[in-house]
Amino acid sequence: MTSRRSFITQSALAFSALSASRVLGANETIRIASIGLGGQGLGNAGRMAKVPGVEIAYLCDPDTAALDKAKKVFPNAKTTQDLRKVMEDKSIDAVVVSTGNHWHVLASIWAMQSGKDVYVEKPVSHNIWEGRKLVEAARKYNRIVQGGTQQRSDPLQDEIKAFLDAGSMGKIKYVRCNHYSMRASIGKRTEPLTPPATVDYDLWLGPAKDEPIYREKFHYDWHWDWNTGNGEMGNWGPHILDDLRNVVFRDKVALPKRVIAGGGRFAWDDAGETPNTHFAYMDTGSIPVIIDFHNLPRQKGIKAPDVYLRRRTGAFLIIECEGGYYTGSRGGGTAFDSEGKKLHIFKGDGGKTHAANFIDAIRSRKSEDLKGEVEKIHFSSAWCHLANNSFRLGQKYNREQAEAAVKDFQPWNDVIADFHQHLIKNELDASKLDIKMGPMLEIDSAKETFIGDTATPEALALLTREYRSGFEVPQSV
Numbered sequence: 119m120t121s122r123r124s125f126i127t128q129s130a131l132a133f134s135a136l137s138a139s140r141v142l143g144a145n146e147t148i149r150i151a152s153i154g155l156g157g158q159g160l161g162n163a164g165r166m167a168k169v170p171g172v173e174i175a176y177l178c179d180p181d182t183a184a185l186d187k188a189k190k191v192f193p194n195a196k197t198t199q200d201l202r203k204v205m206e207d208k209s210i211d212a213v214v215v216s217t218g219n220h221w222h223v224l225a226s227i228w229a230m231q232s233g234k235d236v237y238v239e240k241p242v243s244h245n246i247w248e249g250r251k252l253v254e255a256a257r258k259y260n261r262i263v264q265g266g267t268q269q270r271s272d273p274l275q276d277e278i279k280a281f282l283d284a285g286s287m288g289k290i291k292y293v294r295c296n297h298y299s300m301r302a303s304i305g306k307r308t309e310p311l312t313p314p315a316t317v318d319y320d321l322w323l324g325p326a327k328d329e330p331i332y333r334e335k336f337h338y339d340w341h342w343d344w345n346t347g348n349g350e351m352g353n354w355g356p357h358i359l360d361d362l363r364n365v366v367f368r369d370k371v372a373l374p375k376r377v378i379a380g381g382g383r384f385a386w387d388d389a390g391e392t393p394n395t396h397f398a399y400m401d402t403g404s405i406p407v408i409i410d411f412h413n414l415p416r417q418k419g420i421k422a423p424d425v426y427l428r429r430r431t432g433a434f435l436i437i438e439c440e441g442g443y444y445t446g447s448r449g450g451g452t453a454f455d456s457e458g459k460k461l462h463i464f465k466g467d468g469g470k471t472h473a474a475n476f477i478d479a480i481r482s483r484k485s486e487d488l489k490g491e492v493e494k495i496h497f498s499s500a501w502c503h504l505a506n507n508s509f510r511l512g513q514k515y516n517r518e519q520a521e522a523a524v525k526d527f528q529p530w531n532d533v534i535a536d537f538h539q540h541l542i543k544n545e546l547d548a549s550k551l552d553i554k555m556g557p558m559l560e561i562d563s564a565k566e567t568f569i570g571d572t573a574t575p576e577a578l579a580l581l582t583r584e585y586r587s588g589f590e591v592p593q594s595v
């Protein structure tokens with residue numbers, strides 16, 4: 119196996135000679151490597167393969183079971199467990215990174231250093247610092263880098279913007295974002311889990327810490343462990359907050375000025391660390407934002423997710439205006455006047471042209487052609503990390519103190535009231551739970567760091583991570 123040191127040396131040399139990236143003719147086939155072949159990776163490979171002029175040429179996953187499954191769909195593609203082999207292959211033009219979140223940035227940077235363009239899943243980073251490194255690499259190597267928030271390519275978003283601008287609902291007062299979906303306990307083993315025999319665990323782990331795993335399932339449930347995932351805030355959050363940053367803020371607000379979050383992981387007593395009930399306030403300097411997630415059922419014993427006000431399931435954006443509101447999720451939404459009369463129904467396509475948009479930009483070599491250009495999605499991912507950072511710094515929750523943290527803003531009191539109601543419906547006694555309430559973090563948007571009293575060593579440490587030896591995201595890309 120190529121050592122990491124020799125890999126980097128080789129790829130840097132290859133790139134400095136500009137030999138790693140082919141100059142593509144207009145009709146030439148674009149050869150893609152699909153890195154990470156779980157549920158989303160296989161889906162992404164299928165969507166890319168449908169774009170005219172694209173070939174899925176390389177399949178990569180440390181799990182040979184995932185490779186075998188993908189090979190049935192793409193029998194002519196080469197396979198490897200080791201992404202460094204992909205980087206060395208000069209016939210590969212672009213990679214699609216659909217690994218766990220902890221690998222997104224390093225895999226993308228290695229690909230860019232090898233002259234390849236990148237489509238990287240959301241959240242595009244596992245922490246804010248490495249997200250900036252991802253953007254720096256895209257600029258340095260002049261690569262086309264698309265973030266995997268596919269709704270950016272949905273014409274729906276421009277239609278909502280135009281509707282808001284037409285003014286029939288008046289000025290925006292605030293935005294409430296949410297996603298209420300049911301999840302379940304991931305179990306809590308007494309003995310650590312042995313990774314499946316088909317997995318090269320060193321490669322699966324990459325930058326993450328080598329620590330025992332106590333959940334039952336190896337794949338997917340890494341989301342609920344801070345070592346590899348970013349919880350529900352970093353799972354649905356990047357979609358929702360990216361819609362918000364695009365539709366409401368028109369990409370003019372990079373990061374919020376202040377963020378505070380609370381919540382906890384209740385009822386399950388499992389090996390997961392991330393909250394299953396999470397609420398946050400984001401002070402943007404203009405329109406205020408509230409976001410919350412509920413993973414417990416609507417009511418104990420009922421197999422249905424919670425409901426929010428006027429929308430039964432999975433509402434993402436609720437844009438509250440002076441004379442009405444818009445409520446919508448992926449694929450569509452509705453605008454109402456203040457009496458609840460429907461003003462307009464919007465239908466979206468769920469972002470089905472996002473893969474084609476990436477391929478078009480690879481051919482045009484213009485990153486401004488990308489709908490999900492990486493810096494935009496870096497910012498949207500960072501909003502999620504900030505809400506997680508505040509939660510992780512949390513102290514014991516006290517309702518009065520929590521309410522007082524955001525003054526004169528009724529929607530903050532509302533989200534706290536909803537949180538308590540949700541606990542009651544699940545027959546949980548708030549006074550007996552380990553509820554956390556984080557500090558109001560102050561953010562320097564230009565420097566992407568904390569400032570003021572909350573810029574403590576503990577807070578600053580959460581902006582990055584300790585990288586496992588051999589898998590460091592470079593300080594200088």
Ligand SMILES: NC(=O)c1ccc[n+]([C@@H]2O[C@H](COP(=O)([O-])OP(=O)(O)OC[C@H]3O[C@@H](n4cnc5c(N)ncnc54)[C@H](O)[C@@H]3O)[C@@H](O)[C@H]2O)c1
Nearest residue numbers: 154155156157158178179184216217239240321322337338
């Ligand atoms: N855009 C969307 O709508 C959407 C939907 C679902 C998931 N996602 C994102 O896609 C990513 C994958 O999610 P999933 O549900 O498929 O997870 P998953 O756990 O099912 O699959 C991840 C796969 O990556 C592989 N992997 C790990 N390390 C690797 C490495 N070094 N090289 C190559 N492969 C590696 C794993 O073995 C696994 O097969 C996540 O970041 C998730 O947030 C996006």
